[in-house]
Amino acid sequence: MCGIIGYTGSGSAKEKILDGLEILEYRGYDSAGAFFIDEDNFHIVKTKGKVSNLKDEVKKLEGQEFPVGFGHTRWATHGEPSRENAHPHKVGKVTLVHNGIIENYIEIKNRLSKIGYTFNSETDSEVACALLDSYFKENAHPCVAIWEAERVLIGSYAFVFSFEGYKNELFAIRKGSPLHLGRGSDGFYLASDLTALSPFAKEFYTLKEGEIVEISTSDAKIHTKNGVISPIWEKNEIRYQKTGKLGYSHYMLKEINEQPSLVRSCLSGYIKNGLPNFEKANLSYDALEKIKRIHLVACGSAMHASLLGKRFLEEHAKIPCEVFVASEYRYSPPLFEENTLVILVSQSGETADTIASMRYAKDRGNLTLGIINAPGSTLAKESDFCIYTEAGAELAVATTKGYLTQALVLYLFSVFLSLNSKKINEENAKSLVCTILSVDTTIRKTLARQKELSRLAEKIKNAPSLFYIGRGLDYYLCLEGALKLKEISYINAQAYEAGELKHGTISLIENGTPVVAFATSEMLFEKTVSNLKETKSRGAYTILFSGKFSNDMDKIADECFLLDGNTREELIFSLILSLQLLAYECALQKGCEIDRPRNLAKSVTVE
Ligand code: G6P
DSSP states (O other): OOEEEEEEESSOHHHHHHHHHHHHGGGOOSEEEEEEEOSSOEEEEEEESOHHHHHHHHHTTTTOOOSEEEEEEEOOSSSOSSTTTSSOEEETTEEEEEEEEETTHHHHHHHHHHTTOOOSSSOHHHHHHHHHHHHOOTTSOHHHHHHHHHHHOOEEEEEEEEETTOTTOEEEEEEBSOOEEEEETTEEEEESSHHHHTTTEEEEEEOOTTOEEEEOSSOEEEEETTEEEOOOOEEOOOOOOOOTTTTOSSHHHHHHHHHHHHHHHHHGGGEETTEEOOGGGTOOHHHHHTOOEEEEEEOHHHHHHHHHHHHHHHHHHOOOEEEEEHHHHTTSOOOOOTTEEEEEEESSSOOHHHHHHHHHHHHTTOEEEEEESSTTOHHHHHSSEEEEOOOOOOOSSSOSHHHHHHHHHHHHHHHHHHHHTTSSOHHHHHHHHHHHHTHHHHHHHHHTTHHHHHHHHHHHTTOSEEEEEESTHHHHHHHHHHHHHHHHHOOEEEEEEGGGTTTTGGGGOOTTOEEEEEEOOHHHHHHHHHHHHHHHTTTOEEEEEEOSOSTTHHHHSSEEEEOSOSSHHHHHHHHHHHHHHHHHHHHHHHTOOSSSOTTOOSSOOOO
16 A cells, blocks of 8 residues: 655656645555655655645645655554654655565664664654665665665565755665656656556656666666666556546545446447457457366455356356455465466456465466456556456545446456357347346436435444345345445444354344345345344344345335346346445445545555
8 A cells, every 4th residue: 555656857846746645545544745855955744644634734835846756645554643654754864655564674673773773653664764774875876775675675665765965866666566657748757556647647667676766857767787777668548537526525426426337338348249359358269268267366345346256257157266365365275277267356456465366376377367447557467368447547445336347347258258168159148248238227226216225324324233144146245235334334244144144143133233135136035035034033123125026025124125127137236336325325424434434545555
């Protein structure tokens, strides 16, 4: 996590750094800081909390402009969110910002303490700064110190440094964590993602591990162990538009509302003559025809979308699939058979555990496919193939359209695989494509029912804990429903396989405990309802989200929300919208910080 932006050029570093940090704030927002330098002096400004607080502090530097500077927005790993622990850190002649984790920082700290270094923060980053200072000698180039430190530091990092005596230059290195160099009309930039570069730099270069970038107001150099090279520039295709919330009260609500139109815009690029077509993703159709087993690897909501993907892939393509939480993948350890396809699902394309899983699978000779939203991200670049989910920038920390588009793409990909391996014919494939495209109308109807969901939210918002239950695919939706509620409205929501509840957990049901059941499958409806009734008999306050599978729907539970649509797919996607709106409404009524929930970051770039 943590976002970094650096600038050297003829423009205003203050402006660039603050604008860049605003875009990067999704990476963490417990504190922020900036460093500015010119020929005569330097300033370090740090604040606890959001970038807007930093902005207020930087305003105090009014009338002063700087050609060089860098900024940081933090998600705490070592040390609580505080001004002291905020970056930049300055030790002796070195100032830096850091994204990542230095695993051996205690050992280094002890060593440096013995030679007189003292520390003002609890962070691993300040220790790295002191290490750099201890290696930096006036008569040697900063690269010497950076490479010495590189040999000692264990962990992941992206650093931007300023060294005393080098007022016009910034230096950067990375290992594990992302960092890009950008070239704009008015200078050079360093940023954790391409979106933060996009308003300023139309060209970029992604730092390779072990390289040191040196930028000045007029030049950018790459120092390698074999000498200095010039960056080979790529075009930055990302067009970041500062649209704001477009009248919605929160980014989350704006993004929920974008979903109906995203159904077609996300899928249409992968449909030709009514059939799935992934030529755009450069997929090797021959290699895919041989696939015998699929691993889906992801974190958080992307892992929940992968579970839906598993179901679609097994149902349509009849290929056995396993879903892994990315942070556990390497330790399970997974069994690879010949012709295993490893699918990495990620909105940001920068989730550290998902990246590590991709590299692990690739190193063992497996074919990897990224299903990614962020163009140019590490997963998009390093996976053998990449399908973009085309959801556009997602700014709310709790994903909505990111998750929905992942599910849509996985559905279409499952139809493609089944057609490619001749498990279905073109006519069947066309009909499945029509089915998935038609969910846009359905979810538009669900969107229009926000008031009904708001009323349901009133009933559950004060519950200290709550259960979501479902069977089969509905259980996968329960996992996402519970996560959404936990993330933004801080209700301890647990997802349970409906039939499993009675094997222990039912003892937690007390008078009034809300139990929410999901039923999108007619076949499983009766069984799920029985499980819901078991909780009602023990005092639960029951809510059912279901297709119309009985004439007495309103008698089954205390509340019933009839999902829109008729097909299974329509019911599933209507339920996705409902669970998002329910969580949103709960958070809204509780007065929670919806777009920036406590303790979270949108892109988790540490393992
Ligand atoms: C974080 C976000 C989640 C997201 C997960 C995976 O935890 O808060 O919303 O699902 O990371 O992120 P990715 O970018 O890999 O989809």
